[in-house]
Amino acid sequence: MRPPVAPYLTVSPALAAIAYYTAVFGAKQKAIMPAFDGLRIMHCELTINGGAVMLADAFPELGHTRIAVPGELVTASVSLEFEQADMVDDVFAKATSLGGKPETSPTKSFWGTRFATFRDPFGHRWLLNGPLR
Structure with missing residues (x-):
């Protein structure tokens, strides 16, 4: 069961973020869904410190997210x-x-x-x- 509130991060490249969060926080991968292009991640759920953090690559072609401007802070x-x-x-x-x-x-x-x-x-x-x- 997930906690009542869980952050969902848009991060590209998502595979690099998953590796970073695993190394830093000891994140455990609970679920992952690759995109049809074979390059991006549509959805990933990680367990970090007993809670859920979800993430995906940006999919600007779907009109719901945008690629971050380099150097821009979230x-x-x-x-x-x-x-x-x-x-x-x-x-x-x-x-x-x-x-x-x-x-x-x-x-x-x-x-x-x-x-x-x-x-x-x-x-x-x-x-x-x-x-x-």
């Missing part, structure tokens, strides 16, 4: 809540070593978590939180 963010604060540091280190752009290095937040943010190589922003004890 306006939505995905927030991950970890069970331990040190997981924030571990994920941030993996993400940035594999091409993610750091925004906020791991720090103690005023709201009581270990917190960090980064942009993945596809422009999506990830917020990482882990409880301080």
Whole structure:
């Protein structure tokens, strides 16, 4: 069963994003549907940190999505809540070593978590939180 809310990312190339999310977050592929062109992904569902993240390549020819402008930042963010604060540091280190752009290095937040943010190589922003004890 999926959580009640799950982000759906448009990301091209989707296969590269799937590989990145697997390496950084330990994502597990739950479902994948290749497109008829044999080059793109119509739909993929990943399990990340116990939740669902879905993604697909852009299909501008269908009129529902557009290809991102190079260098353009995506306006939505995905927030991950970890069970331990040190997981924030571990994920941030993996993400940035594999091409993610750091925004906020791991720090103690005023709201009581270990917190960090980064942009993945596809422009999506990830917020990482882990409880301080």
